[in-house]
Amino acid sequence: MRDPMTPRSKTIIICGGGLAGSLATLSLSLSLGSGYHILQVVGADTRQDDRLYGGATGPGAYNFLLRLGLDEPTLMLQSATSFSFGTHFRQWLAGRSWMQCHHAPLPTPSGIPLRHYLTRESVGLEPLLISAQAALAGKFAHPPADPKSVLASAEYGYQFDAEEWVALLDRKIRETDVRRIDANIRSITFESDTRSIVHLETDERLEADLVVDASGLSRHVVEAAGGTFRAARSIGFSLSSAPTDALGPPCRTIDADETGWTATTHLQNARHTLRIGEAGTASDEAPAHTAALGHLEEAWVGNCVAIGHAASVIEPLTPAPMMMLQRDIERLLELIPAHADPAIERREFNRRFQDDVEHAAIFHDALMTADGGPETEYWQAARRQTQSGKLDRKLAQFSNRGLLTSFDLEPFNEEDWTIAHWGMGRRPDQYDRQVDGVSGTQSQSNLGQIRNSVQQLVTKMPPHHLYVGKLKQYLEKQNYA
């Protein structure tokens, strides 16, 4: 077996030292072999921007972080990370309250989706969802592998402090061959689709085959490459933190008011409060910043790939910002150019990026689409943003007969949509007629059994803070620290 000639080493420069930059740097470093030089230019402080990731992830974060060597014991012991069964919306648009929980596929009694039984029986979904009930009761336990357990239906993500995660990632990066440069970028010259020169304020000059813009809201790198950001509207945001003695529930809480909404993230040692409202408004606790919501027309321009907030900015109402960041990085890893000309990779990256952005946005917009919201500037603008043929089709089909219309590779799954529709008070006009083959007594009994099993289990589950405390004790005994 002959070893093919080793091609010239390639250089990838990641511009940005925040969450996006560090996740991308570590991912690239661990995924690519010695034929790549990975440089991270930490540059300007993007901690402020990282707050717009919302401090919450979906269930996909577990495997994503694990692949980077950030396992759950590390997160629990070396940061204030806590568990999250989802987001508890309170007083949302005319008083709606529900737990937008993470859940495995819902049961399909007699092969018919659960939602059709709920429609016929006019009963609620939330009491049947273990992750919702546990979160509302402030309880947590890891879902077991045994599918017979009621808890196996629960899925979870994390509540986290972006700064802490960046610190953990940076520690990992230092164990790799990545060269980290703490300097600001003075300018970037894009000489061709395959070559760029990054000029640092230290007068250093770096050549790159590929540049990753992880510079956050400034997105100055991709804009220098010719990227165009389409802003839909602007919001104001601020984050404050208060220390706590006891860990709160395993979910983020979101409370709406006349001028915006507030997300509270419950970490092991603190409570973070993220305020989102009209651009330019200030909160009492922290200075406000402004962000334009929207996305790049193309996230890969020339040889520059924008990720995270440099590529798209979505209000952190759901874990969508973190999901998008993860997808940006995974998409990039799958499409690292195999040749000098990255045209094919660029087209495919942009096709998938545009789909992902649209699909993440319609889920967000589905939570904004309702009658009865306040008639203030923020809410009016939020509702105006909702213009999508795909969302119209989803809403119409659900309203008509409880149908969940899906598109290719959406980030939010059928359970997310079912729970969101129910939470927003949407009910189908009709249910699947196959339900009529099951007697009302039978289906009420089945639903009652699920409800009882969930309730019984929740009473036995430990409070979130006790579970995390015991888990840490156990891990420490195992010398995980």
Place this chain on the structure above:
Amino acid sequence: MTAVALSHKFKDLNLDISLVESDQIGTVGVGEATLPHIRFFNQALGIDEATFMKSTEATFKLGIEFCDWGRKGDHYIHPFGDYGVPIDELDFHQFWLKLRKAGGTHRLSDYSYPILAAEQGRFRIPEGDVNEIGSNFGYAYQFDAGLYAKFLRAFSEANGVRRVEGRAVEVDMDGESGHISSIKLEDGHVIEADLFVDCSGFRGLLIEQELKTGYDDWSHWLPCNRAVAVPCESRGELRPFTRATARTAGWQWRIPLQHRTGNGHVYWNEFISDDEATHQLMSTLDGPALAEPKQLFFKTGRRKKFWNRNVVSIGLSAGFLEPLESTSIHLIQEGITTLIELFPRTGINPLDIDEYNARMGLNFERVRDFLLLHYVATQRDDSEMWRYFQAMELPDSLQEKLSAWNARGYVLQYEFGVFLPPSWVAVMHGQNLIPEGHDPRVDRYSLAEVEARLEQIRIDTAREVETTPTQVEFLRRHGAASGSPLVSAGKM
């Protein structure tokens, strides 16, 4: 299929289902080979596999062998399953590409359990972890479509479907809604209904002849427009795969059943006469013909609306895509499944119609692209037809797929559509499109490591296949042997 599925699914509801058919009108037997999804259809009906196989002279199918498609003399199998197993979540074929570039000589097929088993005439039902070698494959059936129709008819009648023998000669429309209100049969019998499912074949008795729905003609992409079909005696080993052999103006199918072999020649009459096409078919049969060759005429494409007013077209009345990848029955199945999900509850709702048409349209388009791939991913230019495809401007979606594959072995990802990335890998690689590069992430593994890992997978795959019985053995053991000589005579 539609009558039995609806009657079974809605058996507890107050639904009156009538199946109107005439013994004088034969079925078009182009869809004898199936995709693995057919198993779910049968399972949902509670059909016992062995009983079904015996009743329909069915054989197992692990994939399709394509002969002479990339170049004359080539052959490859498109399996129902993956190649190898992913390594650290990276596609197996990317490692194979790296090894091949470094001088590796094993075929990609050598890492595929279903391909090796098919080549050796072996079969068993996959069991265990679907991520393990020897279990990461699917299977389908090859059966006598006429016998399957009879089998299902009996099943549906047992489920309360009323079968009405006769031909529709008159259709009555509701002047206000434009819906079809009734059909009148030759004997004067009138059948009224709220919903009509048009399974009348190419002519589209209701969807086209009455409702004038219109047809999207895709002949410029898939120009074959005729077929001639004939069964012949089975000869030789009973291999668990369908064969599709490329010809100068089309292609020829061979479907081995327990009691006979189904054959057909799909062709473009622009470049070959009917007589010559028939001659080519008859001169390449395995054994003596069992019937006179039957001529079929078709136009590739799809109905502009699969569901129009109160008529849903399913099967050939909905559209036609040549059975190169055994999608005919699958598209019927998709139509039925979608109809069940959108079955009217209180009258016909335009939202249901829109959703049905959108979903089926996507299904048809994605199958179309995959079929077209076979004609354009080729080095053949030895006849007018092949030169036509060489010069063709492809749909953008397909052109992108080919470009991405050729550059780096990447398969564009979609969630919906019947053919998943391993199918695209099978055909593109099978027809000699060897990517120029590979996923750079594979380069973090040394060549020695890649070689060692792949060799272990190859050995494990071969070992799994060695312990697999022949299809004939398995048919007998499974209680699925029909008693036909090829199976009962003990040719193994």
